[in-house]
Amino acid sequence: MTRPGWLVVAIAIAIIIGIVAGSWFFGILTGPTPVAPLG
Amino acid sequence: MQFGVPVAPRAPTRSLVLLVVAATGMAFCVTLVFLGMRAVMGVGGSCADGGPYVSAQSCPDGSTPALLLGIYGLLGFGGLGFWAGAGVGGAWVGLPLLAWPGLFLSLGFNFLRFGFAPPWGGGFEWGFVVPGILFVAMGAIPLLFARKSRREFEGDDAGPRVAATFGLPATGGQSVKVSYGWHPDNRVVTPARSSASGSLLSMAAAAPVARDDLHGDLVDRLERLAQLRRAGDITNEQFETAKATLLSSPLPRSDT
Numbered sequence: 001m002t003r004p005g006w007l008v009v010a011i012a013i014a015i016i017i018g019i020v021a022g023s024w025f026f027g028i029l030t031g032p033t034p035v036a037p038l039g
Numbered sequence: 040m041q042f043g044v045p046v047a048p049r050a051p052t053r054s055l056v057l058l059v060v061a062a063t064g065m066a067f068c069v070t071l072v073f074l075g076m077r078a079v080m081g082v083g084g085s086c087a088d089g090g091p092y093v094s095a096q097s098c099p100d101g102s103t104p105a106l107l108l109g110i111y112g113l114l115g116f117g118g119l120g121f122w123a124g125a126g127v128g129g130a131w132v133g134l135p136l137l138a139w140p141g142l143f144l145s146l147g148f149n150f151l152r153f154g155f156a157p158p159w160g161g162g163f164e165w166g167f168v169v170p171g172i173l174f175v176a177m178g179a180i181p182l183l184f185a186r187k188s189r190r191e192f193e194g195d196d197a198g199p200r201v202a203a204t205f206g207l208p209a210t211g212g213q214s215v216k217v218s219y220g221w222h223p224d225n226r227v228v229t230p231a232r233s234s235a236s237g238s239l240l241s242m243a244a245a246a247p248v249a250r251d252d253l254h255g256d257l258v259d260r261l262e263r264l265a266q267l268r269r270a271g272d273i274t275n276e277q278f279e280t281a282k283a284t285l286l287s288s289p290l291p292r293s294d295t
Contacts, residue, residue, distance in 0.1 A: 007055065007127070011134070014059045018066025022109075025067070026074040029101030 054126030058134065061123055064116030065138045071109030073145045078102040080153045084167070113138060133188060140178040140185075147174030260285055 078099040079086055086098035120135035150171030154164045261282060268278040 007058075007131075010055075010059050011062045014062040015066040018063040018068075019070045021063070022067040022070025023074065026071055026101065026105050029105050030078065031100050 051126055054123045057119060057123035058127050058131060061116045061120030061135065065113060065120060065135060065141075068109040068112035068116060069138060069141050069145060071105045072113070072142065073149065075102045075105035075109060076146055076149050078105075080149060080167075081158060083159075084153075113142070130188070133185075136181075137185070140182045143174045143178030145178075147171050147178055150174055257285060 079102050082096055082099055086096045086102070087094040088098050088103065117135040117138055120138075121132060124132035124134050148171075150167045154167030154169075154171050157164050157167070264273070264278055264281050264285075267273045268275065273281070
């Protein structure tokens with residue numbers, strides 16, 4: 001794989017990591033979500 | 040396998056790493072804005088906190104810092120992306136611009152999602168559908184031009200073309216070697232101009248070279264001059280003059 005191809009894949013992975021990290025961090029900012037009691 | 044956008048032959052590793060970091064940061068920030076907006080829309084689309092008045096609708100926990108961090112972080116990581124992209128070369132300098140469609144398409148999705156099916160029921164919310172359509176258009180239309188814009192940064196004549204686009208002056212009298220982006224690591228440097236006349240000497244001694252290529256290029260030019268002399272295309276005197284010009288050229292003098 002040429003370097004540009006490698007860089008495109010790296011950027012794609014970086015974007016996915018950014019989205020996952022952003023979702024995780026937003027969860028920290030908003031605090032624990034209340035869990036409805038079972039039953 | 041060849042796809043994507045060419046990078047400069049010697050793109051600095053630092054720029055490559057920083058470009059990946061910037062892409063991660065921008066995705067992180069767009070996600071924060073996307074989720075923060077969803078939280079606010081979930082309470083009706085507007086909220087307020089603080090101040091002397093009692094707010095009719097306070098903001099969901101975490102939505103305010105998420106939006107602030109997302110918006111300002113996007114600007115910061117975008118700047119980093121432009122800088123690193125210029126170092127990588129080619130159209131990579133435009134990578135942060137993709138955050139624009141990324142942001143507006145995701146926010147437009149939020150508007151349309153809540154416009155067509157608001158969580159509080161009641162059917163159709165025109166107040167969300169209209170901005171949703173506008174946001175999707177704002178995000179999608181630039182994408183149609185992205186491919187054409189990418190081509191603007193490619194090809195051997197990309198430097199002069201892009202310079203002309205921005206109204207920058209052409210380098211009068213001097214030929215221009217295309218550089219990959221305007222970045223400290225990719226500056227175009229120009230040896231002192233030869234006082235000798237003639238196209239052969241101009242080609243050999245006066246053409247600018249990139250900083251990274253300077254030493255290898257000097258050897259190549261000396262060899263080429265020697266070949267020309269052996270072939271009888273230039274005299275010994277012309278050879279010595281051109282050789283002295285090459286060897287006495289000051290080391291990198293930046294044009295920028």
